[in-house]
Amino acid sequence: MKKIGWFNRARYGMFIHWGAYSVAGRGEWIMNRELIPAEEYRRLYAQRFTASHYDPADWAAKAKKWGMGYTVLTTRHHDGFALWDSEVNPYNAAKLGPKRDLVAPYVEAVRKAGLKVGLYYSPANWSCPDYPGGYFRDWPDEKDWAGEEARRRFIEYYRAELKELLTEYGKIDYLWFDGCIPGNIDGDETIAMIREWQPEIILNNRLGNPFDVKVCEQTVNPPAEDRDWEACMTLNDNWGWHAGDFHWKSAGQVIQLLLTCAEKGGNLLLNVGPKEDGTIPEESVRILDEAGEWLERHREAVTQSERHPFSWNCTARPVTVRGSRIFLHFLNDPCGEFCWAELKNEVRRARLFPEGGEVSFRQEGARLFLGRPEGAEVPYTVELEVEGKPEAVRSQTTFWIPE
CATH class of the missing domain: 2.60.40.1180 (Golgi alpha-mannosidase II)
Structure with a gap:
C-alpha cells in the first residue's frame, strides 16, 4: 500500500475546532445537547461570534514551533455555521458575526508557514431543514429522511459546499470528514468528484471509498493492516472551547501519545479549541510549548517512524x-x-x-x-x-x- 510521504514525515498535526459554539464556551455540541432552536442559536452565538483577535499566521507559527507538520480547521461543524463566504449556505461568517471569510486567511497563512493545509468538513447539518434528526440523541438512521427528494436535495447541497471549499482556495492537502451520517449520502460518488477538483488531496475514511487515512477518535487504535492512520485527540475533554474544562493533559502525556502513535507508524492530530475571539487558550499554549521543546530535540526519532514487531515493556x-x-x-x-x-x-x-x-x-x-x-x-x-x-x-x- 502506497504511503503518503508528507503525512508520514509530519507524524503530528493541529486540529482546530472553532465556530459559533465557541461563543458559549461549553463545547461544540451544545446546539444538539441543549436542544437550542436554530433561531436562538443564531442570535446568541452566530451573531456574537466576533473573531476579533483572529490571527491565523499566529496559529500557523505556533503549530510550526510545536513541531506540527499540518493543521486541520473546522470549516463547518454539525451546527451548520460555515466559516467561509458561501453562496449555497447563507448561514456563514461572512454574513453574520465576523462579517468576513475566515477560511481564506487560514489557508494563506498555513501555506505561507510551509505547513500542509487541512480542512475539516461535516456533511451533517442540524440547521438544514432537509437533514433528519438534528436533535436526536443518536445519529439519524437511513430511514429518518423525510423522503427521497429531501435526501437528494441534501446531497446536492453538501456537494455544492464542498465544491466551494475545494475550488476557491487553491491546493488543499487534506480533507477531514466527520458527521457523514446517515450513511446513504452517496459518499463514494462524492469522493470521485473531490478527486477531480483536487487530484492530490488525501481523505480520511469517514465518507466513503477510496480513502487514504484511517482515523480513530479519542483513542489510539492502529489498523491491523499497514496503512496510513491517525489518532485525533483533545487536549482536555472537549473539542470546542469550554471555559470550565480544566482536565488538561500534561506535556508528558502529549509526548507519550505522540510516541505511541509513531511506534505504530501513525500520526497524532491534537486539538486546540480557540476562544470565540480566535485566541488559543493560555493553558493549551503552555502545554504545547513544553511538549514542542522536547520534540524539537527528538524529531528524528518520531518522523518517518515505522511499525515494528516489538511488544511492550515496563520502562x-x-x-x-x-x-x-x-x-x-x-x-x-x-x-x-x-x-x-x-x-x-x-x-x-x-x-x-x-x-x-x-x-x-x-x-x-x-x-x-x-x-x-x-x-x-x-x-x-x-x-x-x-x-x-x-x-x-x-x-x-x-x-x-x-x-
Whole structure:
C-alpha cells in the first residue's frame, strides 16, 4: 500500500475546532445537547461570534514551533455555521458575526508557514431543514429522511459546499470528514468528484471509498493492516472551547501519545479549541510549548517512524524504529540498569539521543542490558544501531489483556 510521504514525515498535526459554539464556551455540541432552536442559536452565538483577535499566521507559527507538520480547521461543524463566504449556505461568517471569510486567511497563512493545509468538513447539518434528526440523541438512521427528494436535495447541497471549499482556495492537502451520517449520502460518488477538483488531496475514511487515512477518535487504535492512520485527540475533554474544562493533559502525556502513535507508524492530530475571539487558550499554549521543546530535540526519532514487531515493556515505552535505528524512550526512570528482552539483532552501538554520549551495553542471548546514561534526566532517549532490519525475539499475536 502506497504511503503518503508528507503525512508520514509530519507524524503530528493541529486540529482546530472553532465556530459559533465557541461563543458559549461549553463545547461544540451544545446546539444538539441543549436542544437550542436554530433561531436562538443564531442570535446568541452566530451573531456574537466576533473573531476579533483572529490571527491565523499566529496559529500557523505556533503549530510550526510545536513541531506540527499540518493543521486541520473546522470549516463547518454539525451546527451548520460555515466559516467561509458561501453562496449555497447563507448561514456563514461572512454574513453574520465576523462579517468576513475566515477560511481564506487560514489557508494563506498555513501555506505561507510551509505547513500542509487541512480542512475539516461535516456533511451533517442540524440547521438544514432537509437533514433528519438534528436533535436526536443518536445519529439519524437511513430511514429518518423525510423522503427521497429531501435526501437528494441534501446531497446536492453538501456537494455544492464542498465544491466551494475545494475550488476557491487553491491546493488543499487534506480533507477531514466527520458527521457523514446517515450513511446513504452517496459518499463514494462524492469522493470521485473531490478527486477531480483536487487530484492530490488525501481523505480520511469517514465518507466513503477510496480513502487514504484511517482515523480513530479519542483513542489510539492502529489498523491491523499497514496503512496510513491517525489518532485525533483533545487536549482536555472537549473539542470546542469550554471555559470550565480544566482536565488538561500534561506535556508528558502529549509526548507519550505522540510516541505511541509513531511506534505504530501513525500520526497524532491534537486539538486546540480557540476562544470565540480566535485566541488559543493560555493553558493549551503552555502545554504545547513544553511538549514542542522536547520534540524539537527528538524529531528524528518520531518522523518517518515505522511499525515494528516489538511488544511492550515496563520502562522504555514507547519504542520507535527508523530503518536499523531503534529509539528507546525512557518516560519512566529505569532505576539503574535496564534490561530489554525483545531484540533479536546484534547491537552495534548505543548512545544518548540526540546528545550523542555513549551508553554502556551488553547482550546476553535475548537480553540487552543498558547502563544508565551519565547525567541523563527522565525523560530521555537511547538510540540503538543494530545489524539489519530490527526483529523481535518473540512475536505478540494477541492483545495482552483477555476480553
